Amino acid sequence: MYTEVAALLCLGWFFFIFVVCGIGYVQLFRHYRKPPARANVLQKPLDRIPHVTVIRPCKGHEPYLADCLASSFLQDYPQSKLTIQLCVASRSDAAVPAVESVLKRFPNYDARLYVEDEDPALQTADSRDALGPNPKIRNMSRAYREGRGDLVWIIDCNVWVSRGACARMVDTLCGYGPNGSLTMAYKLVHHLPLCIDVHEDYATDRGSRKLLHSMSESHSHHSMDVSSTTKSQHRGFGGRLEELFLSSSHAKMYVAISTVAIAPCIVGKSNMFRRSDLYGLTRGQGLDYFSHNICEDHLIGDLLWKSTIGHQETLSDNLESKGTWRRMGNHGLVKGDLAIQPVAGMGVAGYMARRVRWLRVRKFTVPAATAVEPGTESVVCSLLGAWGLATSSLTRDSAGSTWVWMLCWWLVSMTVWNCVDRTVYLLLHSGVTIEAGDDPDEVPTFARPLAQKWKGRRKWATWFRAWLGREFLAFGIWFWAIWGGVSVTWRERRFWVGLDMKVHEIPDASMQRRKTPNGTAADGKVRVD
Numbered sequence: 001m002y003t004e005v006a007a008l009l010c011l012g013w014f015f016f017i018f019v020v021c022g023i024g025y026v027q028l029f030r031h032y033r034k035p036p037a038r039a040n041v042l043q044k045p046l047d048r049i050p051h052v053t054v055i056r057p058c059k060g061h062e063p064y065l066a067d068c069l070a071s072s073f074l075q076d077y078p079q080s081k082l083t084i085q086l087c088v089a090s091r092s093d094a095a096v097p098a099v100e101s102v103l104k105r106f107p108n109y110d111a112r113l114y115v116e117d118e119d120p121a122l123q124t125a126d127s128r129d130a131l132g133p134n135p136k137i138r139n140m141s142r143a144y145r146e147g148r149g150d151l152v153w154i155i156d157c158n159v160w161v162s163r164g165a166c167a168r169m170v171d172t173l174c175g176y177g178p179n180g181s182l183t184m185a186y187k188l189v190h191h192l193p194l195c196i197d198v199h200e201d202y203a204t205d206r207g208s209r210k211l212l213h214s215m216s217e218s219h220s221h222h223s224m225d226v227s228s229t230t231k232s233q234h235r236g237f238g239g240r241l242e243e244l245f246l247s248s249s250h251a252k253m254y255v256a257i258s259t260v261a262i263a264p265c266i267v268g269k270s271n272m273f274r275r276s277d278l279y280g281l282t283r284g285q286g287l288d289y290f291s292h293n294i295c296e297d298h299l300i301g302d303l304l305w306k307s308t309i310g311h312q313e314t315l316s317d318n319l320e321s322k323g324t325w326r327r328m329g330n331h332g333l334v335k336g337d338l339a340i341q342p343v344a345g346m347g348v349a350g351y352m353a354r355r356v357r358w359l360r361v362r363k364f365t366v367p368a369a370t371a372v373e374p375g376t377e378s379v380v381c382s383l384l385g386a387w388g389l390a391t392s393s394l395t396r397d398s399a400g401s402t403w404v405w406m407l408c409w410w411l412v413s414m415t416v417w418n419c420v421d422r423t424v425y426l427l428l429h430s431g432v433t434i435e436a437g438d439d440p441d442e443v444p445t446f447a448r449p450l451a452q453k454w455k456g457r458r459k460w461a462t463w464f465r466a467w468l469g470r471e472f473l474a475f476g477i478w479f480w481a482i483w484g485g486v487s488v489t490w491r492e493r494r495f496w497v498g499l500d501m502k503v504h505e506i507p508d509a510s511m512q513r514r515k516t517p518n519g520t521a522a523d524g525k526v527r528v529d
Contacts, residue, residue, distance in 0.1 A: 007392035014385030014413075017376055024256030025420060027335075032192075032427055035435050036336030038076070039167030040176045046078055050170055051149025052272075054084045057139040058095040058157040060492075063198050063344040065098040067444040068160045073106040074442050075166040076435075082166075084111035085143035086157075089135065091115055095157065114143045121145075132291030133505040135493060144275075144287045153272040158341050160447055161270060162435045165191065165337045169272045172332045186332035187277060187304040191270040191339035192254060194428055195246045196457070198342040198446045199236030238351030239343045240458075240466040241473070247428045248421035248467070253376065258333035263369070264305045266331060268297025270339040273304060281307050294488065294495060294503040295361045302365075305330045336433050342446045348469075352477055357488040359481035364501045370482070377474045378421075382413035421467060422460075429457045 041049055054072045062068065072084050086099045099113055116122065119142040122131065131138055144152065151173065153166060170176070175185030257265040275286065281303055282289035290296040309328050363370045374380045386409040389399045399405060431449030440448075450457065458466070487496045487506065495503040 003391060004393060007388040008394075010384040010388030011392060011395070013375060014381060014388065017381050020256045020376075021252045021420065023259055024252035024254070025424065027255045027259050028251060028424055028427060031335035032338075032433055034336075035162075035433050036164065036168060039164060039171045040178050041167050041170045041174070042076070043178075044176075044180075046080070049078055049081050050151050050174065051081050051083065052077065052151045052153055052166060052170065053143075053147035053149055053275075054082060054153045054155065054166070055087065055140050055143045055147065056085070056155055056157050057087045057136050058093065058099055059089065059135075059139070060094045062095070062098075062158040063342045064160070064444050064446065065095060065157060066102050068158055068342070069099065069102045070105065070442075071160045071163075072155065072166075073102070073109055073111070074163050076163045077166045077170075079109060081149075082110065083148045084109060085114055085147065086111070087114045087116070087139045087143050089116045089139055091117070110148075114146075116142070131288060132293070133493075133495065133503060134291045134294055134296060137287055137291040137296055141288055141291070147275065150274050150276050151272060152275050152278075153270070154268070155270045155339070156268070156341070158343075159193075159269050160340045160342070160444060161191070162337055162433070162447075163442070164435055165270070165334070168337055169334050172334050173272055173274075175326070182326070184329045184332075185326060186329040187307070187309050188266070188271060188273040188301055188330070189332040189334050190266045190272075190301075191334055191337050192251060193246055193267050193269045193341065194251075194338045195239075195243045195341045195343055196429070196446045197236060197239030197243045197344070197346075199239050199344045199346075236343075236345055236347070237466070237469070238346035238348045240462075241348065241351045241470045242343060242346060242354070244421075244425070244463070244466040244470045247425045249377065249470075251424055251428060252420075255333065258331065261330060263366075264298065264301045264331055266297060266301045269341065271297060271301070273300070277304060277307075277309055292502045294497065295365055295501070298362075298365050299501070301331060338428070338433060340447050342444075352473070353489060355477045356481040356484070359478060360486060360488050361497055363482055364497055364499060374475050374478050378414055378417040378471050380475060382410050382417065385413055386410035418464075418467060422463065425463065426454055426456050430454070 056069060056072065058065075058069075069086065072082075075082065086103070088095055088099065096113070103111055103113060116139050121142065122138075131141060140154070151170065153169065155161065169189050169191075172189045173186055175183045177183040254265060254267070257263065278289075278300065279286050287296070287300075290299050293299050359370060359373075375384065386406045389395050389409050390401050390403075390406040399409065429450070431447065434443060434447055434449050436443060436449075456463065486498075487494055488503075489495075494506040496506060497503050
């Protein structure tokens with residue numbers, strides 16, 4: 001009896017994941033097959049277009065950093081309605097030269113560099129201690145406080161977005177429909193993240209060979225033997241794993257959960273929300289409220305999700321028209337746009353460390369989802385389905401009940417999973433949603449649409465090797481993240497995460513930060529958080 005119940009549960013779980021993946025798959029092909037339409041907000045008079053403050057926290061060397069930062073300035077959005085704030089921890093940060101070059105390139109924009117060490121609010125010991133250890137929040141604190149307007153767009157420095165992304169985020173956040181109509185508005189909107197491994201291109205671009213050579217020879221501080229991973233570091237195979245993960249398994253689940261909207265699901269790559277909402281919910285603290293947590297993106301989204309927020313909007317562009325009070329949707333995925341992150345020099349150890357950090361934080365913030373995560377991956381989910389099929393009295397007579405038949409059904413499931421992931425990868429990496437604009441050269445090489453869209457960025461054998469590595473590493477990474485401790489390394493500093501979801505810096509590790517001469521992280525990879 002118990003075996004039968006277990007078999008039915010396994011079959012039920014398998015078909016549940018099948019449905020969830022199916023939802024994500026259909027939605028991806030519905031919304032990411034062509035460039036999205038120009039935003040409705042741009043049809044409004046200039047004085048009716050909301051002001052947007054763009055905050056980009058910067059840290060260290062990043063591939064194509066200047067191109068990624070410049071994408072904020074090249075937005076199809078009124079220049080007078082944009083305030084762009086680029087943030088670093090100190091003047092000695094390796095990102096500063098790239099930031100200053102971008103500011104010189106766009107001198108007529110309302111843009112400036114913010115330096116954490118020069119923040120007037122952090123000049124005393126008491127004020128520095130009052131703000132939590134989260135380095136990203138500390139980096140952005142002043143920029144957030146001094147921003148203009150109500151809409152805040154926080155986008156990582158290593159992310160490139162298409163020229164219409166900002167306006168479409170405003171459309172989705174505020175519920176602007178065609179011809180001045182109003183649609184569902186949201187508390188927070190976000191983009192689907194996509195990673196592109198540019199290791200080979202970046203190694204020959206802009207004198208970067210020296211950078212990647214130094215990264216491949218640097219030592220790891222994750223208690224791993226880097227000598228055994230030097231070859232994979234040099235080839236950047238970890239970047240291929242990250243690229244594969246975000247454009248297959250993660251993309252399906254991310255879009256599916258955002259579609260059914262039963263729980264918050266955001267990645268802090270590119271998010272927009274209202275400053276007034278966050279101030280109201282945090283008693284005026286804003287971003288600083290989350291400075292004692294390491295997963296501020298999830299916690300901001302979770303706080304907004306669970307709160308009842310409404311806004312008064314006019315029904316047309318007529319300033320004299322009567323307003324109406326609307327309940328807000330929780331989170332809105334801006335479909336069609338991508339938050340594209342180029343990575344270079346990431347080894348397998350770097351990829352694993354990143355995934356471990358992500359999971360160790362999530363096991364306290366969303367414990368149930370993290371606990372069942374292995375069951376959503378292809379290897380374990382297919383095993384559960386194959387065992388249930390070969391064990392249940394309802395199916396074993398027709399499906400076979402031997403171990404050989406179970407292996408056959410597992411291989412069938414893995415093959416189908418592989419084909420689905422391949423088509424999703426080809427879709428997202430085809431570049432069909434990218435807007436070229438008036439000057440195609442504004443789009444960096446890694447983001448440009450492929451000439452032969454369905455041939456893919458990688459040959460099938462190269463892609464398949466990365467797919468196998470990603471799928472078969474998934475369970476081991478999860479197991480180590482859950483049971484291997486509570487410490488994480490982030491932005492060259494080590495923290496331990498408590499049950500209250502707060503982080504505590506480990507002083508010894510932070511005092512002995514080891515950097516290569518060019519400012520890259522000591523684990524031999526370009527930062528990817």
